[in-house]
Amino acid sequence: MTDSSEALPLLHKTHEVLPLYGGNFLADKGYDAKAIYNSVHDVVAMIPFIPLNSRNTKKTLFSNGRLLCPVGLMMNKAGTSKDCGRFV
Numbered sequence: 001m002t003d004s005s006e007a008l009p010l011l012h013k014t015h016e017v018l019p020l021y022g023g024n025f026l027a028d029k030g031y032d033a034k035a036i037y038n039s040v041h042d043v044v045a046m047i048p049f050i051p052l053n054s055r056n057t058k059k060t061l062f063s064n065g066r067l068l069c070p071v072g073l074m075m076n077k078a079g080t081s082k083d084c085g086r087f088v
Helices: 003-017 034-042
Strands: 024-026 047-049
Touching (some): 003 034
Parallel strands (some): 024 047
């Protein structure tokens, strides 16, 4: 069994016993599933904080081996980007 397959039944059973409304839902990337996001947001009105799981995703690399972000910029290790002669 995986984290994501057990999360929804556990969330719903917990909500029946102890109503969960508002707040934050923190989980690891094993819980990255659309059904979990939707239930956490719609059913218990919590804000999900779940890192994206990179399974089944194609990573695009520049010739220097660095990743290409979704908007087409080269990703740097420190999380900065040199854009128009400035670091952002």
